[in-house]
Amino acid sequence: MTLDTSNPFDPGLPPARARALPWLTVMAGSLFAIVPVVAIVPLQPPMGLLMLLAWRLVARFALRLWAAAPLGLFDDLVSGQPLGSAMLLWSLTSLAIDLFEHRLVFRDFWQDWLIASGAIAFCLIAGRFLAVPVGAQVDAPLIVQIGITILLFPMATRLVAWIDRKRGRNEVGA
Amino acid sequence: MAPARDRRTGFSRRRQYGAFLAYVLAVAGAVVGAVLLVASTFNPPVFGSLRMTLGSVTAPISGAFVAVGDAVSGVPDAIGHYFFVHSENDRLRAELDRSRKLLQTARTISYDNVRLRRLLAVRDRTADTVITARLVSSTGSSGRRFALLNAGRWQNVTPGMAVRGPEGLIGRVVEAGPAAARVLLLTDPESIVPVRRTRDGLPAIAVGRGDGTLDVRSVNTNVRLAKGDLFVTSGTGGLYAPNIPVARIQSDGGDVAIAQPFIQPDTLDFAIVQRAFMPMPSPAPAPRP
Numbered sequence: 001m002t003l004d005t006s007n008p009f010d011p012g013l014p015p016a017r018a019r020a021l022p023w024l025t026v027m028a029g030s031l032f033a034i035v036p037v038v039a040i041v042p043l044q045p046p047m048g049l050l051m052l053l054a055w056r057l058v059a060r061f062a063l064r065l066w067a068a069a070p071l072g073l074f075d076d077l078v079s080g081q082p083l084g085s086a087m088l089l090w091s092l093t094s095l096a097i098d099l100f101e102h103r104l105v106f107r108d109f110w111q112d113w114l115i116a117s118g119a120i121a122f123c124l125i126a127g128r129f130l131a132v133p134v135g136a137q138v139d140a141p142l143i144v145q146i147g148i149t150i151l152l153f154p155m156a157t158r159l160v161a162w163i164d165r166k167r168g169r170n171e172v173g174a
Numbered sequence: 175m176a177p178a179r180d181r182r183t184g185f186s187r188r189r190q191y192g193a194f195l196a197y198v199l200a201v202a203g204a205v206v207g208a209v210l211l212v213a214s215t216f217n218p219p220v221f222g223s224l225r226m227t228l229g230s231v232t233a234p235i236s237g238a239f240v241a242v243g244d245a246v247s248g249v250p251d252a253i254g255h256y257f258f259v260h261s262e263n264d265r266l267r268a269e270l271d272r273s274r275k276l277l278q279t280a281r282t283i284s285y286d287n288v289r290l291r292r293l294l295a296v297r298d299r300t301a302d303t304v305i306t307a308r309l310v311s312s313t314g315s316s317g318r319r320f321a322l323l324n325a326g327r328w329q330n331v332t333p334g335m336a337v338r339g340p341e342g343l344i345g346r347v348v349e350a351g352p353a354a355a356r357v358l359l360l361t362d363p364e365s366i367v368p369v370r371r372t373r374d375g376l377p378a379i380a381v382g383r384g385d386g387t388l389d390v391r392s393v394n395t396n397v398r399l400a401k402g403d404l405f406v407t408s409g410t411g412g413l414y415a416p417n418i419p420v421a422r423i424q425s426d427g428g429d430v431a432i433a434q435p436f437i438q439p440d441t442l443d444f445a446i447v448q449r450a451f452m453p454m455p456s457p458a459p460a461p462r463p
Contacts, residue, residue, distance in 0.1 A: 034232040034311045036240040038321050040361065040386035040438070044314030065196040069203025073210075077228050080313025080320045083214040083221040087207030095200055130211065132317035136363035136384035142317070 012168010021167055022062040023071065025160070026051045030075040041141040045149040048075040049123055052090060054156040056097055057112045059164045068094035085130045086123075093119045112157070117150045124149070219333070219349055226326065226351020233324045233354035236310035304447045305329045309344070309357065317384060319362035323347070323355040323445060331355045334413065336448045342419035342436030343367065343407060344445050357445070360420070360435050361386050368410040369420050371403055380405060380420050380433065388421050392429045399423050399431035412452030 012018060030048030052071060055062050063071075072087035079086065100115055107115075124146050132138055183189040214221055255262070307325035325331050327350050337344045337357050345365060349356040358365050363384040370377050377393040390405060403423040409416030421433035 031232065033314060034236045034322075035314070036236045036243060036310050037314060038309050038312040038359075039314040041384075042313070042315055042317050042319075046315045064199075066199035066203050068200070069207060072203075072207060077221075077225050078232065080316040080318045082211055082218070083225070084207045084210030084212075088204050088211055089207075091200055091204035091207055095197075095204070128317050130215075132363050132384060136317065136382075137387075138317040138363070138384040141385065145315070 012166070018167045021163060022055045022059070023067065025163060026055065026063075026071050027074055030071070030078055033078045033080070042138065043141055043145050043148065045145060045152055046075075046079070046120075046124065048079075049086070049090065049120065050149060050152055050156045051160065053093070053097075053116045053119055054153065054160040056094060057116060058157050058160045060101065062164065062167075065094060065098060066091075081127055081131050085127050089123045089126050093123060109154075109157070113150075113153055116153045120149045120153070121146050222333075222349035222356070223351065226349050226354055226356060228351075229322055229354035229356065230326055230351045233310050233322050236322065237308060237324045240308060240310055302449050304331060304335060304449060306444050306446050307331075308443060309445050312359075317363070319359040319365075319382065319384065320348075321345070321357045321359055323357050323447070324353075325447065326351045326353045326355050328352055331447050334450050336414045336418075336450065337445050338418050338448065339437050339445055342421075343414060344437050346413060347447065355447075360388060360437065367414065367420060368408045369405040370408040372406055373403065377408060377410070378405065383432070386435075387424070388433045388435055390421060390423060390431050390433045395429055397429060399427045399429070401426050403431075405433065409451060413450050415448060415451040 013021065026048055029046075029051035032047035033044070035044075048071065052063070052068060068090035069087050072090035073083075075081075075086040075090070076083045097115060097119065104111065124142060128138060128142050183193050210221075305325050307323050307329070309321045310324045312321040313319065321344075323331065323337070331347055331350050333347050333350055333355075335347045337346060343360060345357045345359040345362070347355045348358045359382070360367060360380065361382040361384065363382050365382040367380045368377070369380045369390065376397060378390050378399075379393065380388045380390050383389055390399060392399065401423055405420045405422070407414040407416055407418045407420055419436045421435045423431045423433045425432060
């Protein structure tokens, strides 16, 4: 927890907008797929998943437990994976993180990062087997992609924490 | 991080039911996802219209980014051209001298070719171009290799059309929306193109490997694919017009060898969409009982 030096009387965003903001940031992450590059190998990190994990682990009440499914559906529509894969995998990840939260009540950032790394590796590896035939030569890029995504997690949490602070102190969600 | 005290529901029935309902919805979301996944595995184009409607919104945005990127990256190129214009001029002059002789030969051969074809009364079909459009983005985080084309049904692009660039074959259209279409690139693991060797017409198929190269598999056994062999589309199957360059073999191999496609997707700008070379015949009318 960082020391909060902002104006204590700042009401933050109105509740509806504060509630929509996490959804919008995850969808913006998914829309990272529309950057105008025609890639040869799949190295682009899945930004939508990264933002979802950051929200889930940093500000746990920002997104409802079931939000992973509709957000995953949106990601499937732009990512090129077969429709339903992110919906399934993100929901399973969200439920698994919930289990961790019950067991591991006091967590620090390193544990968050470890949980996120496991979730990223699971989603990407499972997504590879759901989308691409087993014989395809995509495993080396996949490992690099997992590495890049895991290394980007701290930055995603910084971004999410910053947005969450701007969002206001009123407890929304729960 | 401190434990979440808000997770306790206390005696409030409303919060208890709310927490329970959240779990039910989360599991239901996973189940719906699994069902959609099965549906899209057995019938991939079933959600294509949904995807491409969204694609029609994102493709123009990507297109605008492309235009901005081109303008910015054009500045260093312009400066470079200014400094290297003399050396480039010399190089081009030398190349022109070299190719002039080749051009004369090619003209003669081309004339002969036309004459002989007329003699044989070969019926030529020409692949007619539907539209030239930009490839604006691709699926950079997925193992599948799809690109988004900035033209769709409004521009008469329909699934099954062949897409080629100036240097060679790019792929084919698999889904089309109002203003965007999805192109299955050659290097996708599920793309198969019938090809033949330019030297002797050896038939083969080019299968994408997923890492930017192709597997060229000879249809005949006991052949050797040598480094530098060129492969062009054979026209078999009727989707791609014949003689579009596809790939060059990278290293010696037997029946199977790895090949580098002529098209480098990261340098793509414009793609030419062509009608399927031999369109599928319409299904025969059902016999009357």
